[in-house]
Amino acid sequence: MSRVIGIDLGTTNSCVAIMDGDKSKVIENSEGDRTTPSIVAFTKDGSEVLVGQTAKRQAVTNPENTLFATKRLIGRKFKDETVQKETKTVPFKIVEADNGDAWVEANGKKMAPPEVAARILTKMKQTAEEYLGEKVTEAVITVPAYFNDSQRQATKDAGKIAGLEVKRIINEPTAAALAYGIDKGKGERKVAVYDLGGGTFDISIIEIVDVDGEKQFEVLATNGDTFLGGEDFDNRIINFLIKEFKSESGIDLSADTLAKQRLKDAAEKAKIELSSKQQTEINLPYVTADASGPKHLNISLTRAKLEALVEDLIVRTIEPCKIALKDAGLTTSDIHDVILVGGQTRMPKVQEEVKLYFGKDPKKDVNPDEAVAVGAAIQAGVLSGNVKDVLLLDVTPLSLGIETLGGVMTKLIEKNTTIPTKKEQVFSTAEDNQTAVTIHVLQGERERASDNKSLGRFDLTELPAAPRGMPQIEVAFDIDANGILNVTAKDKATGKEQKIVIKASSGLSDEEIEKMIADAEAHAEEDKKFKELADTKNQGDALVHATEKTLSDLGEKVDQEERAKIETATAELKEALKGDNKDTIDTKVKALSEVSAPLAQRLYEEKAQEAANESNDSDKKEDKDVVDGEFEEVDDTKSADKDA
């Protein structure tokens, strides 16, 4: 049976994990990193799509086509407040799609955020495939607990475009709690999940119940701030350094992009160091120059100073904690465990504030960068039958209802209701002889229908004429385990029924998704070709290099005619390597291999001969063959000379 993988699709970084037997394992990507930056870049010539670290490395050369933090856009309307805020801070273009959704634009091509997310998911999928050595087609993906229907659906679409069947969308805090809770004690526990990541802050209150040896997880309440994270901490340090440097040297670094890049790196490094040390030095030689010569930046930063710089940011996380607790109907004394997620929670001051508020030591025994992916992998294990005894219950983050007389929202499902769930309520007509009713499905907490998010609408028609209030129309809301909503309206008198699946609310129609899947597949073929060509070229380069070296090594021992033949073949291959025709290169590689093979053979024979002579003449030994790290006192200096 094929594996189900767990993916933490984060705002700044993503992470993939699997279950290996009964242990979870985070998989390193092809660059050797356990997390991958959630960045997708389209090169200017349109030839390549870069994902992760490589996209990040080229960001400054190509800012308008380097997409990041698109998770803040997924499943949202262009006019949404969060989207408008993001528009002001990112260098790439955010545009309004025909249906009002927020899309992004790169290389003049408009794209839906799920398409961008799909690129990242594809990379995570490949990472898992390379490790497992088999195709992966199924995944569990995590989303923030406050994600509404359209955001969840859009995330599912992203999975689909990436060629993944999303077996389950689960809430990030639920996943984190799984990562922490799977091996833990008995009885009912209430857990606060404090997640301070690179760009967002989330607090969730979760209940873990032990039912006959089976653990149930339930999200009681969530809150947070989508624009508060580790990067804000870095910016505080950068601003501090700019101010200090200005007062010392009179030079303002804030307009100097190179200096700012270096400051950004240095600030992050200092921040990380100060989680274990009390003081650190930020040292940037040649940071800038003026008429008097180069200027160096050397500022020491203490942990206390850093804490003072970011104190208000940390304090800002406490208010959402209070609201979440209130929503859950709990007080801090009801919380059994507090767990930390997100890299920024490594900061001692953050841990201290969390402890101060909740009155207990937070748990931090799971790597905060990986906890969510590990939890997703555990859930994936449950779904594929590898992990037993865990049952997941999620909740709806917002209330759901319909619009009724006077533009009022009537709630059918209250927020934080455990899903899957089903609620029914009977409504009637507002006027005499009304033959049709409109069911307008809403999501949100506001009383006025127009203040809430509209998920969709449909009409139930051909009602028999009757005085107002007489017809009985039963409206049913049904949310499945993935948080996908089905709304049905039924006229009890005629049995006539109409329904809507809130699915198109991701902003993408099925056809569009199909097209995007096809696009992604087409690109997969393109990407594969590109890689094959690169491999062929490398092979050709290596052969040219080796042949030239052999020729010069053998020197006089090669006769004129043979030498000429090889040199021609080499020149032809070199010419072919300048182009992009894989077949031509292949042919030329073959041609050169054929003429140079006897040569290589001769070289080997010669080497073997030498080696035979060498047993009593160790001075002649080739240093380059020594690769096992044994030091050869006699030859080291010689080797260095030769290599120079």
Add this chain to the structure above:
Amino acid sequence: MQASEKEMPDSLKEGLEATLKLFDGCLENFGVESINPKGRIFDPNLHEAMVMQVDDSKEEGTIIEVIQKGFKLHDRVLRAARVIVSKKS
């Protein structure tokens, strides 16, 4: 690494350079290769762009300056070289 040429006595400089060569040679034996791409075309697989600078004499995307060398272990990038990349005005 680059020694300041004026202030350092020649013998000290030579000694340091020899040590560096030994070190480089040793790394090379283990398959560690430095990435020092000045003058080449920027490639995000190997290089990290720190900033762009206008230089009309060069093809766009040429590496004008290497701020910090990178390293490769066989084919895997251990650390990308940090570079300044050219652009047209």
